[in-house]
Amino acid sequence: MITDILDLGEATKLRGQVVVVGSGIAGAEIATHLARHGRDVILLESGRAQFDPSIQALNDVIFLGKRHRELNPNSYYHQYLPAELRGVSRVRQFGGTSNVWTGKWKYLQTSDFEPRSWVANSGWPISFTELVEHYRSAAKDYGFGDLEAEAIRPEIVALRAKIAVHGLKMSSFYWEQTPTRTAVRFGEEMRRSKNLQVVLGATATELKLDASTQRVTAIACRSLEGRELIVEGETMILAAGAFETARILLASNRQLPNGIGNAHDLVGRFYTDHPKHHTGVLHPDFLAQQYAQELQYAPKPRFCVCFALDDATQEAEKLLEHVLYLKPIYEKPINRLWRTLRGRPAYQDDNGTIASYRVKFVTEQIPHKDSRVKLATECDSLGNKKLEVDWCFTDLDRQSMAKTVQLLTDRFQAARLGTFDFADKPPNLETMTDAAHQMGTTRMGSRPEEGVVDTNCRVFGTENLYVASSAVFPTGPSYSPTFTILALARRLGQHLLQTTLVKK
Ligand SMILES: Cc1cc2nc3c(=O)[nH]c(=O)nc-3n(C[C@H](O)[C@H](O)[C@H](O)COP(=O)(O)OP(=O)(O)OC[C@H]3O[C@@H](n4cnc5c(N)ncnc54)[C@H](O)[C@@H]3O)c2cc1C
Structure with a gap:
């Protein structure tokens, strides 16, 4: 009662x-x-x-x-x-x-x-x-989807392998409706x-x-x-x-x-x-198209993916787990005009044409x-x-964050997943909020x-x-x-x- x-x-x-x-x-x-x-x-x-x-x-x-x-x-x-x-x-x-x-x-x-x-x-x-x-x-x-089965779904395994060679890993989460x-x-x-x-x-x-x-x-x-x-x-x-x-x-x-x-x-x-940080965008490059289905936020319930540096890199560079979430921002007519004028390809998911991805960094703390x-x-x-x-944080938290942003930036570019644009606000612990x-x-x-x-x-x-x-x-x-x-x-x-x- x-x-x-x-x-x-x-x-x-x-x-x-x-x-x-x-x-x-x-x-x-x-x-x-x-x-x-x-x-x-x-x-x-x-x-x-x-x-x-x-x-x-x-x-x-x-x-x-x-x-x-x-x-x-x-x-x-x-x-x-x-x-x-x-x-x-x-x-x-x-x-x-x-x-x-x-x-x-x-x-x-x-x-x-x-x-x-x-x-x-x-x-x-x-x-x-x-x-x-x-x-x-x-x-x-x-009644959640089966995350264990999701982890070995052939499409996910293939996508994981493509970025593994660049020292990146990918994991899934289930998002309720x-x-x-x-x-x-x-x-x-x-x-x-x-x-x-x-x-x-x-x-x-x-x-x-x-x-x-x-x-x-x-x-x-x-x-x-x-x-x-x-x-x-x-x-x-x-x-x-x-x-x-x-x-x-x-x-x-x-x-x-x-x-x-x-x-x-x-x-x-x-x-x-x-701590999490919500500023910045990823301008997708051609490999991003292959991940678009797994990154879309709708319709729910659904599985989505997020990215991080792989375990070997974290160990070699003495880093924490900093996780990157990408949210699609869909193209408006003005973006379409801009893209067409520059001859850029269109990246699609089931919900529309993607102009860019909004970046969310979330980090572990020591x-x-x-x-x-x-x-x-x-x-x-x-x-x-x-x-x-x-x-409060330690110097190691700050160093880990800065190094991770640099490595992710390099590796996303090398993998042709895209280019980050943080304008004048790169992820940094002092400006991050709690989660x-x-x-x-x-x-x-x-x-x-x-x-x-x-x-x-x-x-x-x-x-x-x-x-x-x-x-x-x-x-x-x-x-x-x-x-x-x-x-x-x-x-x-x-x-x-x-x-x-x-x-x-
Ligand atoms: C906006 C938002 C979004 C989130 N999204 C996610 C997400 O997507 N995924 C995820 O994993 N986590 C998410 N979280 C975190 C998640 O909500 C918490 O991890 C989870 O709800 C904690 O559950 P709990 O039962 O431990 O604590 P709570 O849900 O906080 O329950 C504690 C309860 O104890 C009661 N209480 C406190 N003190 C006393 C007292 N002295 N006497 C009697 N009762 C007391 C409170 O009133 C409350 O009902 C989110 C949190 C927020 C705020």
Whole structure:
């Protein structure tokens, strides 16, 4: 059932077998999965069904380093969204950020999990093989196209080979027609479920520990209207996104002064995003025609491709993964005249004649300790400390970006894919925006000295507290994190069912 904290009458306490915080893709997935398997689940969600600016304001942070884009009804970003949601990086509403996301699904590659000697703090303590069954089952259940089959489609293999000789690689992602909105996908099931109780308007403010400080016994919640609620459970899962998950751990500092899971001062650190840059065009050369079908953005759903320098070049030049997306810009009559006068060929896809491609560069960041979120002294309207966000880069990030742009420029020309034109604005980290992909604030490690959660996403130092979020990503090489968030949530669900959660 779905309730509101204001509908709970006199009740000030609830109890579930599992308590999940957050109803985005991670939280909704794991809560419904466990409820379907007969476990009693309570899902706490700060937002409500409708977007409410005063609840959204609980996400406000203080930027110390590079800023994010912000809510702005006139934003260039997300013109397809209602004005009140444009430009936002995280959404506090039932369904979370899935209310605004774009619906591109991409899985990590095997190599993304491996340590790279030239990237400090790289490498995951789990491998691709430990996630693959969850990627597969998610793709089947959500009805995505088969990315594994797509990767070996003969046309794609042939196109990949043509650019491989130039030190370039190409990968595919699946783009939904209507992006999965968890409130739509799971709303009815949640309403009808006998095992799942969703409580809207309930902001988790603090985790309560037992005397051993190793077991979370309850989660304290508050609403903007002043309602308070204590929710007890056996297993607690934080699925509140990378910022708010770290915030809850840090704010739960009554019994452990540094917060929960923070014995090694790692909570909130290693924050990375995917800085992205939207300026510049590619003037296509003759080979681009062969890629045109795979690059077009419509009709959806569809598979699309993106480019990067190949792994050998990244290793030889000590570079990060910088990914290049190309969006067709179609010819207008004036462009046609210009092209005809110059005797240039026409490049076509199914939607028209291509004048050029709009360039989007998206980059991985080196995970490092100083890029972080931490508690501020200023409080939000619930009296909780806000987050200070110090999003910053290293010299290696900058060098890697500059070198990659130069190599891609040379190689695109050599391959006759086209020529970049960035005018006076070449891609550069200082002018890039965030991609709304917050990662790494409770990174996964093999040992407590290396991370906040273990390989099962359990918070080190606790027996029953787990994280389902890109917060656990040690690195974020691939541009789209959500497929991996979903796969990890499903893996955690399976782990809990097999190990700790006895059916009642
Ligand atoms: C415009 C946009 C486009 C995007 N496009 C893509 C894309 O195409 N592909 C891709 O892979 N990724 C994309 N992303 C990123 C993607 O949306 C996120 O990775 C994903 O939605 C994160 O899901 P989540 O469940 O971890 O977190 P969220 O969806 O952010 O859910 C967290 C939930 O926790 C709730 N919450 C927070 N704090 C508390 C608290 N204290 N108590 C109770 N509840 C709390 C929030 O209200 C929210 O509902 C996009 C993001 C944006 C903004």
